[in-house]
Amino acid sequence: MKVRFALILGGLSAFAPLSVDMYLPAFPVMTGQLGATQSEIQLTLTTFVVSLALGQAIAGPLSDAFGRRPPLIAGLVLYAVTSVACAFAPSAAVLVVLRFLQGLGAAAGIVISRAQVRDLYSGIAMARFFSSLMLVNGLAPIIAPVIGGQIMRFTSWRGVFVVLAVIGTVLLLATLLGLPETLPSARRRPARIGGVLRSYGRLLGNRVFLGYALTSAVLFAALFGYISGSSFVLQDVYGLSPQQFSLVFGVNSVGIMIAGQVSSLLLRWCSPRALVASGLAIAVTGGAGSIVAVVAGLGLAGLLPPMFLLISSVGLVMPNATALGLADQANTAGAASALIGLTQFLIGGLTAPLAGSGGSSALPMVVLMGSAAVLAAACYFGLTSGHQGHRQDSDDDAGHQGGDQLAARPGQEVPDHAATAGQQQLPAR
Template sequence: MTAPARPGRRAWLALVLGSLSAFGALTIDMYLPAMPGMAHELRTSALLVQLTLTVFVVGLAVGQVIVGPLSDTWGRRRPLLAGMALYVTGSLWCALAPSVGWLLAGRILQALGAAAGTVLARAIVRDLYQGTAMTRFFSTLMVVNGMAPIIAPVLGGQLLTFTTWRAVFLVLGAIGAILLVAVAFTLPESLPDERRTPAHPRAILRSFRTLGTDRYYLRHVLAAALMFAAVFAYISGSSFVLQDAYGLSAQQFSLVFGLNGIGIVVFGQIGGVLVGRVADEHALLRVSLSVAVLGSAGVLACALLHLPLALLLVCLFLLVSMLGIVLANATSLALAGHGSAAGAASSLQGLLQFLVGSLAASAMTVSGQVTATAMGVTMVVCSVAALATLRLHHDR
């Protein structure tokens, strides 16, 4: 498979790969408005329901580490098709879960399946593109990635007006089935035989050792992971903060979540237009992370000083909307030097991204409940650390 030249084919490829890469966000965002109701119906605590989010993120990270290196050996299609089938199975399991324990098991299956789409979408882009063209295509993927937080919570919130949270997982299973068919019939193999690595544990370990000692790669992967953690603090905590503390309904929360998703889309596309024309990837990364720091500081100030909800929402928008620019540029810079091991490089990025995100989510619940202050502190620590990471010494 070569990079498509026709605009229509390129748009279709962006739609399919963007949907695959958005699987993690889609599976998280769509059921956020249902979390308080799930706790009530399953007769469990809010913390245990939130654990279904943490378990999913950890499973997503672990799954990427397994799938990524295997795809460098077997190609992208077979692991991707297997992952999509597993995702559909996990979604149906969740929809039928009689208790929170069964729900947790279903979320693990979902996560392992979604990991294939998340890691292999990035690897396929690296197979097909290089340099600024790769950065721009990653920015294009942000359109679909940004649509996930726009559509998912709104759809989830609307479903809750006439049915239960179980329908959310049925819809997720249907989406997974549609993408499974799309991959099977329209997405050819992107990794030729001559570029595949030997199917040997030593070769896989050698790839990870090379990545683990590449300071340039680690610098950009860690910056992306820490930025994602700052946004994940919002993803995992905002449903409780905005609905319980500020009194928003499930539908109002869904609209707020969707507006922030629009920010990801708009600023992601602005970044794609600017890169290579007005600024390079490094400059865009520094500027977007600086804006994220300002937004997170504003969230903490609103929590501590009890400032109006409108100001809090503006600060959240500033933070979240920078995610598209940061991920597109940081991912392109990180993967640029690892074309022969794009699956392993993408998987390690995913592992760090989601593990750091899950740690951020767990840190907010140390006190036993999610508060606006805890969310703000987590955002500030993660965004400042992301910006500081870019100041580390690098070789290129």
């Protein structure tokens, strides 16, 4: 049951890397086939990311009001249908509109999967579960560009969206057949606009929550700057083929995956805050090294190692910052998850086009990435100072209590006493 739950939530949380990374190798080809500019093709990415942000702001509170399954199922249907439509888009302008709708559907999977983890786990157990999801989130960027590159060998970029439609349909069926309702009726909150806005206002007024949300969001901007700009930089500036780019992209993604698993292991001895601080130190080091490599003209061999460090740091920072941000939000997990996702994808989506503003230079991309790493560290140390996080003992009990809820059948509510069993907060260190 627990493995099935983790696999389904991992797939849902991987919507962003799958929907973005799989068509990155096709960017240069799409400009020619659709008669579009580089900026217009990048706009299909930016639009998708912005709609991911807005969609989470809608789906999160809806899941607090109506349960997790109804808005999740609706979002998966929208994602599958619009993915098919994207495959037949006649122009870049139409593709931009369809990608916006596709992002709204994907947002439900991303935000609700986080809320369901918060429904079932707390403390270190929650941080470990988020770290384990980084295995899927790290694997998705590895296989997505490879799949996209292979699709490009046998068909056009349109085939990528056909594959995304299939993935969306499979996750829809998995949700219908294998994912229980994790938010009992007794814990749901009315879907009133005023109440939702008050929840958001309370969260935004919480300095510690805002600090963790901005830490993950600003570092996410570094990742998205890399995602948005690396296709053109590595292929057009450094001359890699689509297949070589997919390989380099995959190697960098391995760093995220390894860091996530290292995080899960280190949580036995280290606090989540210590891992966030360590990850930010690695990110700043990697960002500075990337800028030096480009300015000094050290070539691809000089750029890739520090860039690998920066990208890998995401696997340490984001799962732990997310767990710390959600720790005290048991009653508004959907809204809190939505606000975390909103800041991540909105900041990432708005800054990503800057990575491609340099034309034949890699400098804008690495400056964006390095600056984001420094700002993320400033948000963390400036806004969350004094927050002690969680102890690393007694987490096994919380994890087992949450895991026991997974015995509920798909579509059946988790009993309220079971849902609250895993919510016991661990004492501060």
